[in-house]
Amino acid sequence: xxxxxxxxxxxxFENPLVLASGILGITGDGMARVIEHxxxxxxxxxxxxxxxxxxxxxxxxxxxxxxxxxxxxxxxGPEKAAEELARYRxxxxxxxxxxxxGGMMEGFGEIAEKxxxxxxxxxxxxxxxxxxxxxxxxxxxxxxxxxxEVTRLVRSKLDExxxxxxxxxxxxxxxxxxxxxxxxSVIEAGADGICAINTLGPGMxxxxxTAQPVLxxxxxxxxxxxxxxxxxxxxxxxxxxxKDLPIIGTGGISTGxxxxxxxxxxxxxxxxxxxxxxxxxxxxGKVAKEMNDWCDENGVEKIxxxxxxxxxxx
Amino acid sequence: xxxxNRVPKSVKIKEIIVENDMVKTFVVDFSLGARPGQFxxxxxxxxxxxxxxxxxxxxxxxxxxxxxxxxxSNAMHELSVGDFVGVxxxxxTEFECDEGAHIALLAxxxxxxxxxxxxxxxVKKGAKVEFIVGARSADLVLYEERISALDCATVHVSTDDxxxxxxxxxxxxxQELLDAGGIEAVYAVGPEIMMLKGAEAAEAxxxxxxxxxxxxxxxxxxxxxNCVVDGTGDPVCLKGPVMPWEExxxxxxxxxxxxxEFGKKHNF
Ligand SMILES: Cc1cc2nc3c(=O)[nH]c(=O)nc-3n(C[C@H](O)[C@H](O)[C@H](O)COP(=O)(O)OP(=O)(O)OC[C@H]3O[C@@H](n4cnc5c(N)ncnc54)[C@H](O)[C@@H]3O)c2cc1C
Ligand SMILES: Cc1cc2nc3c(=O)[nH]c(=O)nc-3n(C[C@H](O)[C@H](O)[C@H](O)COP(=O)(O)O)c2cc1C
Numbered sequence: 001x002x003x004x005x006x007x008x009x010x011x012x013f014e015n016p017l018v019l020a021s022g023i024l025g026i027t028g029d030g031m032a033r034v035i036e037h038x039x040x041x042x043x044x045x046x047x048x049x050x051x052x053x054x055x056x057x058x059x060x061x062x063x064x065x066x067x068x069x070x071x072x073x074x075x076x077g078p079e080k081a082a083e084e085l086a087r088y089r090x091x092x093x094x095x096x097x098x099x100x101x102g103g104m105m106e107g108f109g110e111i112a113e114k115x116x117x118x119x120x121x122x123x124x125x126x127x128x129x130x131x132x133x134x135x136x137x138x139x140x141x142x143x144x145x146x147x148x149e150v151t152r153l154v155r156s157k158l159d160e161x162x163x164x165x166x167x168x169x170x171x172x173x174x175x176x177x178x179x180x181x182x183x184x185s186v187i188e189a190g191a192d193g194i195c196a197i198n199t200l201g202p203g204m205x206x207x208x209x210t211a212q213p214v215l216x217x218x219x220x221x222x223x224x225x226x227x228x229x230x231x232x233x234x235x236x237x238x239x240x241x242x243k244d245l246p247i248i249g250t251g252g253i254s255t256g257x258x259x260x261x262x263x264x265x266x267x268x269x270x271x272x273x274x275x276x277x278x279x280x281x282x283x284x285g286k287v288a289k290e291m292n293d294w295c296d297e298n299g300v301e302k303i304x305x306x307x308x309x310x311x312x313x314x
Numbered sequence: 315x316x317x318x319n320r321v322p323k324s325v326k327i328k329e330i331i332v333e334n335d336m337v338k339t340f341v342v343d344f345s346l347g348a349r350p351g352q353f354x355x356x357x358x359x360x361x362x363x364x365x366x367x368x369x370x371x372x373x374x375x376x377x378x379x380x381x382x383x384x385x386x387s388n389a390m391h392e393l394s395v396g397d398f399v400g401v402x403x404x405x406x407t408e409f410e411c412d413e414g415a416h417i418a419l420l421a422x423x424x425x426x427x428x429x430x431x432x433x434x435x436x437v438k439k440g441a442k443v444e445f446i447v448g449a450r451s452a453d454l455v456l457y458e459e460r461i462s463a464l465d466c467a468t469v470h471v472s473t474d475d476x477x478x479x480x481x482x483x484x485x486x487x488x489q490e491l492l493d494a495g496g497i498e499a500v501y502a503v504g505p506e507i508m509m510l511k512g513a514e515a516a517e518a519x520x521x522x523x524x525x526x527x528x529x530x531x532x533x534x535x536x537x538x539x540n541c542v543v544d545g546t547g548d549p550v551c552l553k554g555p556v557m558p559w560e561e562x563x564x565x566x567x568x569x570x571x572x573x574x575e576f577g578k579k580h581n582f
Contacts, residue, residue, distance in 0.1 A: 024539035024549070026577040033547030045539070051576060057355070057363035060533050061321045061402070071538065076576040084577075087544070209324035210398050212359035277320070277537050280552070 002295030003302045004288060006040070008269050009167035009192055009246050011095045011121050013040035015288045016263065016303060020250050020273030021046055021099040021126065021171075022071065024281065028087030035094045038285025042094070043271065044084075046101035046126045048075045049110035055131070056216045061205065062224060067274045068203050070131040070220035073101055078114040085118055097169070099124040103136045105150060112154040116161025123166050124248075125154055125191075128173035128198035130221045141173035141198070144185045151189035169248060171195040174230055183238045183245075193246035194238055195271065197231050199223050200251075223274040228252030232265045239266025239308055254278050256290020266308040319346060320535055322357045322400030328375065330395055334454050337424065338391055339379045340399065345371055348404035350432035351526060351556040354378070355534045357400030358393075362386045365531045365551075367503075368404060369427035370434070376401070379427035379456070405534040407556040409501055409524060414440040418497045418521075420488050420512040422448045422504025426456035428526065429503050433467050443467040444491050448484030448504070452477035485511045492519035499524065506582055510569040513559045523559035529572055540577065543567055 004015040018041045019025060019034045025045040034042050054074030061068060075081075088096060098120040102108030108125070115123060127150055128141035140146040151170055158166050170186040172179055174197040183194055199221020205214040213219075231251025239247060249267025253259050254275035262270055275283045291303065300306060329341040346354065348371040356378060357363035364386045370377035382391045393399065409432040411417050417436065419429045426447050433443045443466060449455045451473050461469045470487045471479030480487050485508060491497055492515055500516035500523045502509040509525040516523035527550045529541035536552035543550055545566035553561070562568050571579045 023537055024542065026539040027542050027544065027547070027573075029544045029547035030539050030542035030549075031547075033542075036547075054575065056361070057532060058322060058357055058400075060537060063321060071532070074576050076578040080576075080578060205321065207322065207324050207359070207400065210359055210400075214322060214357075214359075214400075216360070216362070274537075277535065281536060281549075 070217035112157035354403035425503030
């Protein structure tokens, strides 16, 4: 039995597998169930300062190769979030990462203020959703200056709101020329860690019988197996520049081998979302077992020993 | 796990059966190999996509019985023969019974449609079916003729206003059948309070019970999390909609509240 536990930004995770934001994360009991299925931690769906409506259906679809979604981040607002958090806490001690989103700059400040009061240990700032562009314009993760500005704002609101101890992770977009320069700017602005990556694209699916776009939003973020090729490369590039940076490697991970690969690229935690589509909600326990088996076969006693390992060879 | 049919396929409507003022059945020349109790997502381009039970899948055609209650279902009712509708699935769990069992089906509202599909399959297994259909009034009773045409199925109609059959709740009819003895299992699809009463009556009589738990569903295959119920934390699109009563009792919100598209709670 290998030791799969990871300490990430001062918080202990029993294993590195974390539910990615936006999948099964609507209720406290639903997230606690993901822990029962074997995850080391969970990320909430993106939380807004006020109720926010998502897109009509179809909002997501996929097959054995790919997945695409444009849910549009629906949320009932902070009051419900606090209620669900309490239900989660009553069922498990496993860490919860608070993912927050804002639309315009003020919105990010408002939700940071609200979650500051909920006792978060880790806050994940979603500035990279490609599916609310019609409402709010290009994601802030696509601009060096805006990504820094929003990071600074959220940091200060967390501090003012009594959550100075909370660590801040910024979730980046792959849809940029150079993700490393964005990582540089948010770290400079006060980010403690990075989550890479949000969905790719956006992409599109057309129904050829009716010549209609299938997603109601027309376009949607691409995830799933092939995204791993990109997420591993981007995590590798960020880690190459920022040696000991805590990174949540997310994108296309659905097996133990995928997770090991992502950790070797430089991730300390692994986010998994679309894996639930491929392998069901039990995927977390399955992947943890596959990681453990691989470690046993390869003489790895502590999973943390492999973090960033590929960099020694490159 | 079947993940191939998670992209809508547009198929042409072959026939539309007007059941009553509020309900129409849509027939498509297309099969997903669905079993009774399972559902599909039906899609009208640029409008919405919603969960609808499979009212029949005979291997070559499928039926969907839709009550007009809001924007999507009203738009369904505007469709004509030859129009396209997108279909994906089948999703969820199915109704099953033992060979030769004596069973009671409790239907309220459009629940008669999926239960008819089940009765159709159950009589093939030699089951003796007591089919209880409840409606507000005589003109809203669904599927009565089709059920009567099945061998070994008896229809029991109840209406709230007494315009046909038993005057009152269909659960009262169920109670009489349970009291008469011999019913091994009860299967309920309809308003949640009706299903709750029906399952409790079955349990009290020592019969098994299965109900179809409906919650606000977006994806239909256990990813979005919108239909996750409190207590178990499971999405009912995967663990249900058809669930044995012992499992349903672990759902804290059953018979009490459900959640909307934002995840907000609403009491029944
Ligand atoms: C597993 C399952 C099987 C169903 N089978 C049938 C069926 O065979 N025939 C039928 O007529 N109806 C069925 N329904 C209900 C049907 O999905 C709703 O009536 C329909 O979505 C209403 O949409 P609307 O836009 O017409 O009305 P709205 O005004 O949007 O809603 C009317 C009511 O339907 C509910 N509803 C709306 N959207 C959804 C959703 N995405 N998921 C679940 N409930 C929703 C609302 O809570 C509300 O109570 C089923 C629902 C589920 C979950
Ligand atoms: C259905 C769905 C909803 C998502 N919603 C969110 C969200 O609300 N906030 C967010 O930061 N990321 C969201 N994402 C992105 C995922 O968290 C993740 O970054 C991405 O899907 C890549 O990982 P994966 O291949 O493991 O899914 C969503 C992804 C999917 C598939």
